[in-house]
Amino acid sequence: MTTVSLNLNGKVVSADVPDNTLLVSFIRETMSLTGTHVGCDTSQCGACVVHVNGESVKSCTMLAAMADGADVTTIEGIADGDTMHPMQQAFHENHGLQCGYCTPGMVMSAIELVNKNSNPSEQEVREGLEGNICRCTGYHNIVKSVQAAAQNMGG
Amino acid sequence: MPDGQNANGIGSSVKRKEDFRFLTGQGRYTDDINRSGQTYAYMLRSNQAHAKISVDTTAAKSADGVVAIFTGDDMDVGSIPCGWQVDSTDGTPMREPAHPPLAKGVVRYVGDQIAVVIAESLQQAQDAAEMINVTYDSLPAMVDMRSALKGDTLVHSDLDSNVVYDWDIGDPDEIDAILASAHHVTEMDIRNNRLVPNPMETRAAIGDYDRAHDSYTLYTTSQNPHVIRLLMGAFVLSIPEHKLRVVAPDVGGGFGSKIYHYAEEAIVTWASQQVRRPVKWTSGRSEAFLSDAHGRDHITKAKLAMDADGNFLALKVETLANMGAYLSTFATAVPTYLYATLLAGVYTTPAIHCNVKAIFTNTVPVDAYRGAGRPEATYLLERLVDRAAREMGMSQTDIRRKNFIQPDAFPYQTPVALQYDSGDYGATLDSAMKMADVDGIEARRAESAKKGKYRGIGYSTYVEACGIAPSAVVGSLGARAGLFECAEVRVHPTGSVTIFTGSHSHGQGHETTFAQLVVERLGIDIDQIEISHGDTGNIPFGMGTYGSRSLAVGGEAIVRAMDKVIDKAKKIAAHIMEASEADVTFENGSFTVAGTDKSMAFGEVALAAYVPHNFPHEELEPGLDEKAFYDPTNFTYPGGTHICEVEIDPTTGVVEVVNFAAVDDVGRVINPMIVEGQIHGGLAQGIGQALLENCVYDENGQLVSGSYMDYTMPRADNMPNFKVGQQSTLCTHNTLGVKGCGEVGAIGSPPAVINAVVDALAELGVTDIEMPATPEKVWRAINDARAQAAE
Ligand code: FES
Ligand code: FES
Numbered sequence: 001m002t003t004v005s006l007n008l009n010g011k012v013v014s015a016d017v018p019d020n021t022l023l024v025s026f027i028r029e030t031m032s033l034t035g036t037h038v039g040c041d042t043s044q045c046g047a048c049v050v051h052v053n054g055e056s057v058k059s060c061t062m063l064a065a066m067a068d069g070a071d072v073t074t075i076e077g078i079a080d081g082d083t084m085h086p087m088q089q090a091f092h093e094n095h096g097l098q099c100g101y102c103t104p105g106m107v108m109s110a111i112e113l114v115n116k117n118s119n120p121s122e123q124e125v126r127e128g129l130e131g132n133i134c135r136c137t138g139y140h141n142i143v144k145s146v147q148a149a150a151q152n153m154g155g
Numbered sequence: 156m157p158d159g160q161n162a163n164g165i166g167s168s169v170k171r172k173e174d175f176r177f178l179t180g181q182g183r184y185t186d187d188i189n190r191s192g193q194t195y196a197y198m199l200r201s202n203q204a205h206a207k208i209s210v211d212t213t214a215a216k217s218a219d220g221v222v223a224i225f226t227g228d229d230m231d232v233g234s235i236p237c238g239w240q241v242d243s244t245d246g247t248p249m250r251e252p253a254h255p256p257l258a259k260g261v262v263r264y265v266g267d268q269i270a271v272v273i274a275e276s277l278q279q280a281q282d283a284a285e286m287i288n289v290t291y292d293s294l295p296a297m298v299d300m301r302s303a304l305k306g307d308t309l310v311h312s313d314l315d316s317n318v319v320y321d322w323d324i325g326d327p328d329e330i331d332a333i334l335a336s337a338h339h340v341t342e343m344d345i346r347n348n349r350l351v352p353n354p355m356e357t358r359a360a361i362g363d364y365d366r367a368h369d370s371y372t373l374y375t376t377s378q379n380p381h382v383i384r385l386l387m388g389a390f391v392l393s394i395p396e397h398k399l400r401v402v403a404p405d406v407g408g409g410f411g412s413k414i415y416h417y418a419e420e421a422i423v424t425w426a427s428q429q430v431r432r433p434v435k436w437t438s439g440r441s442e443a444f445l446s447d448a449h450g451r452d453h454i455t456k457a458k459l460a461m462d463a464d465g466n467f468l469a470l471k472v473e474t475l476a477n478m479g480a481y482l483s484t485f486a487t488a489v490p491t492y493l494y495a496t497l498l499a500g501v502y503t504t505p506a507i508h509c510n511v512k513a514i515f516t517n518t519v520p521v522d523a524y525r526g527a528g529r530p531e532a533t534y535l536l537e538r539l540v541d542r543a544a545r546e547m548g549m550s551q552t553d554i555r556r557k558n559f560i561q562p563d564a565f566p567y568q569t570p571v572a573l574q575y576d577s578g579d580y581g582a583t584l585d586s587a588m589k590m591a592d593v594d595g596i597e598a599r600r601a602e603s604a605k606k607g608k609y610r611g612i613g614y615s616t617y618v619e620a621c622g623i624a625p626s627a628v629v630g631s632l633g634a635r636a637g638l639f640e641c642a643e644v645r646v647h648p649t650g651s652v653t654i655f656t657g658s659h660s661h662g663q664g665h666e667t668t669f670a671q672l673v674v675e676r677l678g679i680d681i682d683q684i685e686i687s688h689g690d691t692g693n694i695p696f697g698m699g700t701y702g703s704r705s706l707a708v709g710g711e712a713i714v715r716a717m718d719k720v721i722d723k724a725k726k727i728a729a730h731i732m733e734a735s736e737a738d739v740t741f742e743n744g745s746f747t748v749a750g751t752d753k754s755m756a757f758g759e760v761a762l763a764a765y766v767p768h769n770f771p772h773e774e775l776e777p778g779l780d781e782k783a784f785y786d787p788t789n790f791t792y793p794g795g796t797h798i799c800e801v802e803i804d805p806t807t808g809v810v811e812v813v814n815f816a817a818v819d820d821v822g823r824v825i826n827p828m829i830v831e832g833q834i835h836g837g838l839a840q841g842i843g844q845a846l847l848e849n850c851v852y853d854e855n856g857q858l859v860s861g862s863y864m865d866y867t868m869p870r871a872d873n874m875p876n877f878k879v880g881q882q883s884t885l886c887t888h889n890t891l892g893v894k895g896c897g898e899v900g901a902i903g904s905p906p907a908v909i910n911a912v913v914d915a916l917a918e919l920g921v922t923d924i925e926m927p928a929t930p931e932k933v934w935r936a937i938n939d940a941r942a943q944a945a946e
Contacts, residue, residue, distance in 0.1 A: 035180015100177025
């Protein structure tokens, strides 16, 4: 067992977990924040993306212990009360989600993408989201959402 | 029902009501649910394709945290049923083997369930599973359909053959005579590649037995909880409906793969009663590759006979369809009633014969995947027509227009059982050609040539049959269930409304689209409407969502239930306003008495129904809550034209989709934004099938493409921006005029892509390329063609 303490969506949390606990399990099971999803077992789908110290990370590829002391932000932590983050809002307005399963990871990856490139081209968005699989939308409206959000996030 | 003026009514791109919870991480999928005292199940699966097994669980049972371990010997229950009986033409009944949830003595595919380990934690269950001793006595694996057809080894030794059925539609002798005397016959061998559906949420199931009430709850990732209740309750576990509640909460995509009743659902439900604790199972992705029903997998020989002018005279089709090791719920209907009946396509071909042999193999069961049978039919037809045009020296559009069923020919009876109600195939072709800027193709081709690349354009003009469908018809075709839909419209005392629908939304946005129907009909605010689905404990009944049936069948049921509400409310309003019912009209949410200024709002009438002080008690019961079951008289027939343009780099063989235009006739559109989204998603799956996705077994029956490392899922940078348009004719047999939009993208697009690839490489002499047209295959085709030309 190991003690993991981290800042999760602005709140310091701490728990004793088995050494091999993945960050995604810590978030979903230990902390009961089920917005972060698991879509594969080969680190290829991006459903589990969260931010660790501001960088997007596939939380299925990281041990919870490695995030000890870090700031971790999940999909539950980006809205301002009931006001959604501009990226969430853009996905809503542009129909960038259907079943919603890839959505949390997609939104978290997209936020980082726009943070690094405030005015991405269509091609840059497509390449930037290459690590996130969506089976529902055909990506068309996801790309539109991210570009719209980039405008609203001050790009 | 006319397109209304209401901002949130029919025809408006209302933003989705369900988005907020999904965007903020508050969706509630099956794996998000945890029951108190819950245990965890791990399925030990076969690592061999075909073997006799003996299983020793003694050591594993005493491992840390283990609650119980069960094998097929312990689980003495019924067989997982197939929902559709398709017999051979000669009357031989469908060969239908027993399908125990846990294998009994023999495993028949890699992934077959051998044992379930139930433990305090998933880790402990997994660790204990490794201690189970399975002795495999290998049997030859039948992987390839042609060897299975020869039947050297039987997949089910208690059956006399690996052929499930040998089935025909049409008259073979008539067709052979036409083929023999026709001016030209175009022939092709066509493979429809095997696919893995891959919804992003893997399957999961929680069984929860309640000793106090001797009742069961199953939480499961299903597209149709009532169907699961029926199949599992009645056939497998013998639990009557009133003791079994099935909940399919938020579901992360289905595409067909979550229609079926799966072994794991029965295992966790049954086991929860054995161990008297909730049992939870969640599939891993690699496990999903080995246990979710796969899709497609046809091998076909087809011949199209034409006269000298290119008129189609006859079509002959022989198909081998892979069923995998057991018959999944819909499997037997897919290559027959959802495939062979569609072989007229959009054409007037007067004579058609199709023979289908469904084959058992030692692979995962194969069943419906988005489009189910109709993509296979469309791919075959549109590849054949493309080839025919080339052989006849005709243009791709001329050959199609010449053979189109004309707009004034509806209702049109095809020679293969279906009667199309409406369509205008020329109109969607015209629109799509404009959208795709077909006129500019030669200039663009020349541009590509300058860069040393090949460019091509491919057409697909298609029709499909969906909105499944009439119970009487499917019953006569061997369906063991009805295919109606049920809706309840519960008007609350203050006039707000809850709709209980038997349709299930797993991405389709029903909470919005169905609410728009209510806004339009009842004239109430969209925030006053809640759509409830997915729980047999709430919903009166339901047949679920697949075959693009939610709006055409489920939506229509809602409309009919609303009509009953309005009828009753009119009577109440007439009584209160002291008018005759005939003089009361309902419009924009108000009941008015003709020729007077008397009127009552919908909410006032609702209140009167629940506070019935002044109420026509002799005539009516209090309350305002109506239910309708709707069983359509026909399928619906969406159709359209997809035009794909590709550019191919001969140095790498990479095919880039540079332009994709789809103009579809889906009937009346309730929410254009949602419809376009459905079409985008379908197109991505169709383009994925054509260029990327392929499920491959080796000769021993090991799944080679068993993870995202080996199975190529479409990603954002593989897809183009789509050009999507609608050109609608209305369905003539439902009041909404709707046809369905969930599958058209996946049905129409694959042949458009491959036709474009063939068009690009036609100058090299390439005439065919098998799906998926991977860079390697395309590169080889180019180099082989060049080598041949050099000889
Ligand atoms: S769960 Fe698929 S990448 Fe993490
Ligand atoms: S919205 Fe369903 S997987 Fe992306």
